[in-house]
Amino acid sequence: MESKKIVLLEGDGIGPEISEAVRYILEAAGARIEWLPCVAGENAVREFGVPLPQETLTAIRECGVALKGPIATAVGLENGQVKGFRSVNVQLRQELDLFANVRPLRSIPEIKTRYENVDLVVIRENTEGLYSGLELEVTPGVVTSLKVATKKACTRIAEFAFAYAEKHGRRRVTGVHKANIMKLSDGLALECYRAVANQHPAIQYDERIIDAMAMALVLDPTPFDVLVMENLYGDILSDLGAGLIGGLGLAPSANIGFTAAVFEAVHGSAPDIAGKGIANPTALLLSAVEMLRHLSLEEPAQRITSALTRTIAVESARTKDLGGSASTMQFAQEVVKRLDE
Ligand code: NAI
Secondary structure, eight states: OOOEEEEEEOOSTTHHHHHHHHHHHHHHTTOOEEEEEEOOTHHHHHHHSSSSOHHHHHHHHHHSEEEEOOOOOOOSEETTEEOSOOOHHHHHHHHTTOOEEEEEEEOOTTSOOSOSOOEEEEEEEOSSBGGGOOEEEEETTEEEEOOBOOHHHHHHHHHHHHHHHHHTTOOEEEEEEOTTTSTTHHHHHHHHHHHHHHTOTTSEEEEEEHHHHHHHHHHOOTTOOEEEEOHHHHHHHHHHHHHHHTOGGGOEEEEEOSSOEEEEESSOOOTTTTTTTOOOOHHHHHHHHHHHHHTTOHHHHHHHHHHHHHHHTSGGGSBGGGTOOBOHHHHHHHHHHTTTO
């Protein structure tokens, strides 16, 4: 079988450590992948002077698929000036029109959390909302951020969510919004969600206001299924969801467009533990599993998932964030040991 060419962006902070572990496991599982390493983030600034070089974008366009480690983004202002470069993550999503961010949030039986059987999918619109980057200082001390909603983007994310629900045997889609306050922007989103829902009568559709949704998820996430929402709400609720299944170290994600897909962990570059070799590679590994499934490489995807579950069941094999003492590479070796069990 011919190997698949995949762009690898190791990313910043813990990115190189967890990428190495994931590559090692994929190779051991027999996934025939030819990695094409490219740079983005701090490495790219050092090498090319920009955080997202054209060479990287072209490589992803040509391959169609990338696995990406976390990339750091500076926060806010410093001496009144915007700090650092614009988020590479947001730029990538916008440049490649990766309009759907898919975050499956499934309980891992061996990880003890408040709820068992969490099985949610957050589908987040990835290209507009308050992430449009349109911020303006009206006058000193007064700034504004523009929230953008278009019929095109709201409709295609709803179509994606319903198609996803049908393809994965799911029964219910919940539209999450704040249309009681943002009557125009979230109002438009709801109109689009409802129009698409009408074309999918076999899937139950309902709506929740974002704040009430956050509380409902904390009280009992188990009745929910697929959740569709605009950018910021999706960002926040998917982290909340990661908390429900045991933390950021366990939550995968996929950014999907019509011509390219970029798979990455939900978590960031974890500068507090970078370089120590103790990061948990599970979220990036689960993202890589989603990538293998996207490429129809079901056999290695299944082997890895099963070995991972059995590894996490052994407390001493876990990384520190899950109460163990294994290093990133020791954890990866434990997974590899169980691939053939
Ligand atoms: P973070 O997710 O990097 O870290 C939050 C906490 O979780 C830290 O205590 C960290 O040590 C821990 N953590 C995260 N991933 C872990 C892992 N794999 N194993 C063990 N512990 C882990 O969030 P933070 O600190 O807010 O952001 C750091 C940087 O990452 C920022 O520059 C931010 O912009 C960027 N970021 C990038 C993302 C991406 O590339 N998609 C997503 C989120 C943040």
